[in-house]
Amino acid sequence: MKMDIEKVARLARLELSEEEKVTFGNQLEQILTYMEQLNRLDTTGVEPTSHAIPVHNVFREDEVKSSFPQEEALAIAPDEERGHFKVPRIIE
Amino acid sequence: MDLHSLTIHQLHDLLVKKEVTSREATEALYRRIKKTEGKIKAYLLLTEEEAFRQADQVDRKIAKGEGIGGLAGVPIGLKDILCTKGIRTTCASKILEGYIPFYDGTVIQKLKKREAVFLGKLNMDEFAMGSSTENSGFHITHNPWDLKRIPGGSSGGSAAAVAADECIAALGTDTGGSIRQPAACCGVVGLKPTYGRVSRYGLVAFASSLDQIGPITKDVEDSAILMDAISGYDPYDSTSVNVEVPDYKRSLKRDAKGIRIGIPEEYFVEGMDPEVERSVKEAIDFFRKWGAEIQRVSLPHTEYAVAIYYIIATAEASSNLARYDGVKYGLRSKGYRDLMEMYAQTRAKGFGKEVKRRIILGTYVLSAGYYEAYYRKASQVRTLMRKDFEEAFQKVDVIVAPTTPTPAFRIGEKTENPLQMYLSDIHTIPVNLAGIPAISIPCGFSHEGLPIGLQIMGKHFDEGMLLRVAYTFEQNTDFHLRKPSLT
Numbered sequence: 001m002k003m004d005i006e007k008v009a010r011l012a013r014l015e016l017s018e019e020e021k022v023t024f025g026n027q028l029e030q031i032l033t034y035m036e037q038l039n040r041l042d043t044t045g046v047e048p049t050s051h052a053i054p055v056h057n058v059f060r061e062d063e064v065k066s067s068f069p070q071e072e073a074l075a076i077a078p079d080e081e082r083g084h085f086k087v088p089r090i091i092e
Numbered sequence: 093m094d095l096h097s098l099t100i101h102q103l104h105d106l107l108v109k110k111e112v113t114s115r116e117a118t119e120a121l122y123r124r125i126k127k128t129e130g131k132i133k134a135y136l137l138l139t140e141e142e143a144f145r146q147a148d149q150v151d152r153k154i155a156k157g158e159g160i161g162g163l164a165g166v167p168i169g170l171k172d173i174l175c176t177k178g179i180r181t182t183c184a185s186k187i188l189e190g191y192i193p194f195y196d197g198t199v200i201q202k203l204k205k206r207e208a209v210f211l212g213k214l215n216m217d218e219f220a221m222g223s224s225t226e227n228s229g230f231h232i233t234h235n236p237w238d239l240k241r242i243p244g245g246s247s248g249g250s251a252a253a254v255a256a257d258e259c260i261a262a263l264g265t266d267t268g269g270s271i272r273q274p275a276a277c278c279g280v281v282g283l284k285p286t287y288g289r290v291s292r293y294g295l296v297a298f299a300s301s302l303d304q305i306g307p308i309t310k311d312v313e314d315s316a317i318l319m320d321a322i323s324g325y326d327p328y329d330s331t332s333v334n335v336e337v338p339d340y341k342r343s344l345k346r347d348a349k350g351i352r353i354g355i356p357e358e359y360f361v362e363g364m365d366p367e368v369e370r371s372v373k374e375a376i377d378f379f380r381k382w383g384a385e386i387q388r389v390s391l392p393h394t395e396y397a398v399a400i401y402y403i404i405a406t407a408e409a410s411s412n413l414a415r416y417d418g419v420k421y422g423l424r425s426k427g428y429r430d431l432m433e434m435y436a437q438t439r440a441k442g443f444g445k446e447v448k449r450r451i452i453l454g455t456y457v458l459s460a461g462y463y464e465a466y467y468r469k470a471s472q473v474r475t476l477m478r479k480d481f482e483e484a485f486q487k488v489d490v491i492v493a494p495t496t497p498t499p500a501f502r503i504g505e506k507t508e509n510p511l512q513m514y515l516s517d518i519h520t521i522p523v524n525l526a527g528i529p530a531i532s533i534p535c536g537f538s539h540e541g542l543p544i545g546l547q548i549m550g551k552h553f554d555e556g557m558l559l560r561v562a563y564t565f566e567q568n569t570d571f572h573l574r575k576p577s578l579t
Contacts, residue, residue, distance in 0.1 A: 008456045008459065014436055014440060015433075015439070027449065028449065028453055038400070043473060048471030052526050052527025053287050053288045053527050068195065075194075077420055077421060090430075090431050
């Protein structure tokens with residue numbers, strides 16, 4: 001299976017160097033080939049497992065509880081202003 | 093007497109008898125760390141000030157004649173994937189450099205309540221992705237039994253520190269073998285609890301349907317003590333399971349009479365290391381002599397474990413690691429022109445090679461057009477693998493197999509070939525996919541003096557049975573008493 005590595009990297013919001021594109025491309029191709037062994041199994045009608053232990057929605061009363069102070073959360077942010085995380089302008 | 097070489101229960105006895113203080117024990121550990129850490133490099137951070145403050149608090153209690161619990165004043169190490177309030181938590185990743193959590197994870201809160209002393213944060217593969225600790229963003233950790241070899245991973249710092257007596261015990265985490273494989277490589281005891289037994293709140297997520305926190309210790313009794321401390325339902329982790337937690341120390345019996353032990357033929361394949369095979373078969377003979385009933389079981393989908401795992405775990409990781417975007421905490425790159433560049437460059441700069449490789453793979457298997465062929469298919473085969481265990485556990489109480497196909501490999505041996513590295517987890521991955529608990533205990537040594545691990549797998553929430561079987565073996569053998577010479 002050939003992977004369009006540039007497209008996948010874009011989806012993952014990850015910049016890759018030219019060298020990384022080549023090495024990862026080769027290594028991932030080898031790994032994907034290995035994974036093709038799963039196709040030997042007929043899984044028609046088999047339910048997929050996303051959790052090994054049955055999990056259910058957990059409900060609780062909608063009560064007001066204390067949360068982490070805003071200042072503490074913002075104190076470790078790379079950039080902040082007036083109580084918000086600050087990022088480059090996204091609307092022209 | 094070397095205080096650093098004590099177990100949790102041995103140190104507790106001395107503290108209660110007032111023969112040593114927690115401060116003395118903590119000092120002894122830091123002296124030991126100073127002496128051996130240059131060779132091992134197990135720690136990413138030492139927290140001496142905080143440790144002595146905790147130790148003194150326990151000592152004051154003892155001096156006043158107050159009773160103390162089994163972990164009070166005991167110096168332990170923490171894998172650096174566990175959030176500790178006010179103490180740097182990096183996951184061995186440059187993207188989290190300088191990240192100081194403002195909260196404690198649930199297990200940390202539980203251990204603080206029991207007044208354990210935290211010596212520092214231990215090295216690991218970046219975001220727990222790896223089997224050798226070579227993927228740490230900061231430095232490599234060395235195996236105390238042979239410094240040219242890997243300590244296993246991803247909890248390699250935890251296992252190496254326990255084996256080198258640089259802590260009394262440690263916590264690790266296990267997504268595909270990351271507690272058991274390093275425990276086997278370093279000749280110590282590592283337990284991966286049932287999925288949902290221990291809260292994951294405050295554990296930095298890698299693959300949320302597989303991750304569990306568990307103890308790495310010098311013996312089985314210590315494993316039970318830590319399990320008693322960290323287990324239990326937590327409203328802050330909706331996947332933790334609200335079932336009764338037994339008293340694990342009471343399951344420590346020197347007796348395997350009538351216990352049905354299954355041997356999976358798929359774990360003993362051609363080409364396995366002959367010394368590993370011999371040690372594990374000797375362990376099986378031991379159990380037969382001690383009254384266990386040995387029978388063969390079949391886990392026919394074992395060969396697919398690595399393929400399933402590296403689809404599911406990378407898929408979950410690609411989603412979990414999307415949070416590292418340079419906005420809320422951790423690293424932000426400089427020189428970007430817009431938001432997209434800020435994301436992509438921050439992630440390019442902050443993540444190491446293996447993490448990038450897995451994000452790419454995980455993104456790919458979830459992307460439009462490939463989801464059905466990879467992620468859905470792997471999740472279906474996961475069902476078949478889970479059923480293998482369900483069927484086997486109708487007939488037996490535990491399943492016994494090697495923890496790893498070989499003893500610890502050499503540093504650098506598998507770094508250029510990720511698939512070879514992934515295949516070293518073949519015996520540990522099925523346990524995570526099925527959500528069952530398993531323990532690795534020392535069961536022998538290779539002719540080169542490298543430890544060999546025995547893996548005991550159990551039914552969901554049956555850690556007590558694992559501890560009992562492990563304890564029976566340990567108390568009648570002396571593999572756990574051997575120490576590396578560290579020369």
